[in-house]
Amino acid sequence: MAKFKIVSGRSNPELAARIARAAGTELARVDIRNFSDGEMWVKYDENIRGEDLFIVQSTPPPGDNLLELLILIDAARRASAKRITAVIPYFGYARQDRKDQPRVAITAKLIANMIAAAGADRVITMDLHAPQIQGFFDLPFDHLYAAPVLTRHVKRLELDRLTVFSPDVGGLKLARAYAKRLGAGLGFIDKRRPKPNVAEVMNVVGDVKGFNILILDDLIDTGGTFTNAVKALKDKGAERIYGACTHPVLSGRAYELLEEAPIDQLIVSDTLPLKVASSKIIVKSVAKLFAEAIVRTNSNQSISKLFDVA
Numbered sequence: 655m656a657k658f659k660i661v662s663g664r665s666n667p668e669l670a671a672r673i674a675r676a677a678g679t680e681l682a683r684v685d686i687r688n689f690s691d692g693e694m695w696v697k698y699d700e701n702i703r704g705e706d707l708f709i710v711q712s713t714p715p716p717g718d719n720l721l722e723l724l725i726l727i728d729a730a731r732r733a734s735a736k737r738i739t740a741v742i743p744y745f746g747y748a749r750q751d752r753k754d755q756p757r758v759a760i761t762a763k764l765i766a767n768m769i770a771a772a773g774a775d776r777v778i779t780m781d782l783h784a785p786q787i788q789g790f791f792d793l794p795f796d797h798l799y800a801a802p803v804l805t806r807h808v809k810r811l812e813l814d815r816l817t818v819f820s821p822d823v824g825g826l827k828l829a830r831a832y833a834k835r836l837g838a839g840l841g842f843i844d845k846r847r848p849k850p851n852v853a854e855v856m857n858v859v860g861d862v863k864g865f866n867i868l869i870l871d872d873l874i875d876t877g878g879t880f881t882n883a884v885k886a887l888k889d890k891g892a893e894r895i896y897g898a899c900t901h902p903v904l905s906g907r908a909y910e911l912l913e914e915a916p917i918d919q920l921i922v923s924d925t926l927p928l929k930v931a932s933s934k935i936i937v938k939s940v941a942k943l944f945a946e947a948i949v950r951t952n953s954n955q956s957i958s959k960l961f962d963v964a
Contacts, residue, residue, distance in 0.1 A: 657952055658677075658679070658705065658706040658948065658952040659679070659705050659706070659707050660673060660679060660681055660710060660741075661681060661682045661698070661708070661709050661726065661730075662681050662709075662711070663710065663711030663722045663723055664686055664719075665711050665714065666711075666712050666743065666924070666925070667681075669743060669924050669927075669940075669941060670710035672939055672941035673710060673944045676941045676942045676945030677945035678949075683698070683699035683700050684696065684698050684726070685697045685698075686726075692718075694718070696722075696725045696726055696729045697729070698730065702730060703734040704734065704735070704736045705735050706735075706737050706739075706952050707735040707736075708739045708741050708948050709723065709726045709730065709738065709740055710944075711723040711726065712742060712743045712744035712745075712746065713765070714744055714926060715746060720746065723742070723769070724768060724769070727740060727773050728772050728773055730773070731772070737776070738773060739775060739778060739951065740776075740778070741779075741944060741948070742778070742779040743779070743780055743926070744779075744873075744925040745762075745782055745787070746765075747762060747765050748762045748784060749762075749783050750762060751784040751787055762784070762787045762790055763790045766787070767790075770793055774793060775793065775794070777794075777795045777796070778798065778944065778947050778951070779797060780797070780800060780900060780923075780925060780940060780943075781828075781872045781873075781900040781901065781925075782797060782872075783872055785797065796947060796957060796960075798943055798947060798960050799960075800923045800925075800943070801828075801831060801832060802943070803923060803938045803939070803940050804832075804898045804900070804923065805835045806938075807936065808898065808921065809836065811896070813866040813894070814866070815864065815866055815893075816836060816838040816839070816865065816866045816867075817833075817840065817841050817861050817866070817867055817868070818836065818839070818841070818868045818870055819840075819843060819860060819867055819869045819870065819883065819887065820841075820842040820843070820869075821843050821869060821870075821879050821880060822842065822844075825842070825872070828870060832868070832870050839860060840860060841859055841860015841861065841862065842860065843858055843859070843883050843887075844858075858887065862890040862892050864891060865892060866893050866896070867887050867892045867893075867894070867895045869883055869884065869895065869896070869897045870898050871897075871898075871899045873899055873902075874897075874899045874902060874903060874904060874920075875903045875906075876906045876908055876911075877911040877912055880899075880911075880912075881911045881912065881915040881917075885915065888916045894918050895916065895917050896918055896919050896920070896921065897917055897921065898920070899920070899921075900922070900923050900925060902922040902923075902926055902935070902937075903926060904930075909929070912932060912934055913934065917934060918934075919934060919936055920934055920935045921936045922935060922936070922937055922938070923937070923938055924938070924941070947960055
């Protein structure tokens with residue numbers, strides 16, 4: 655009998671159900687409704703007093719997903735849950751993690767403050783856009799990686815002469831870890847971003863001609879950066895091109911751009927549900943990683959092996 659309870663918000667109930675099954679339990683009952691004007695109302699439909707409660711809720715825009723997480727935390731605190739862990743597969747609003755120009759917000763820090771103020775005792779998330787966001791929290795914080803799941807699929811493809819590419823300099827550390835796991839070469843694309851969601855490829859650094867390529871990123875939003883990288887690498891003589899990302903945000907024309915791009919396959923995790931089915935997109939579940947983190951957290955065991963990205 656599980657000594658904890660898992661509850662799901664509405665951002666990704668399918669993943670939450672998979673996590674619960676992998677953890678050997680069922681989702682706890684919660685009633686979430688919206689009034690006519692959109693205001694949210696939450697009630698736990700079973701006793702959670704004294705429970706170790708794990709709330710699974712990603713926080714992609716719109717802000718309703720974040721607000722729903724905060725209300726779920728507040729309701730659990732007022733219902734006397736013993737410990738409340740916010741399990742956030744996709745941590746939204748993480749791209750604004752520093753003041754890189756005048757008069758802008760640092761939304762990642764703002765969200766951290768809100769989660770703590772709502773009453774969360776700890777946070778579990780996966781592949782933050784900027785790992786230093788962990789330092790924005792004064793709560794215990796566990797940062798998981800999708801690397802074991804995504805690289806397992808890539809290994810099954812049995813690609814020889816493989817180079818792992820980061821679409822920008824900032825992703826080199828993660829790309830290096832994947833390259834080590836796969837026994838592959840490493841490369842990156844030097845780009846500039848004249849305005850948000852627009853990127854221009856400047857230089858390609860690494861072995862490309864005659865090589866199979868895996869382009870790696872933590873998330874793909876509009877698809878512009880990713881598909882520009884695909885085209886640049888294809889023009890440089892790449893053989894087969896694959897992509898991998900943890901968070902398939904895929905907004906705007908992303909699905910259309912992916913269909914048009916000369917890419918064989920894009921491998922993503924299920925931290926976010928796909929809006930449109932695509933023959934080019936393969937979804938691999940990270941539910942077992944989250945389930946193991948939950949079980950180990952509940953029993954006060956170390957989960958350091960789940961942090962291994964190298």
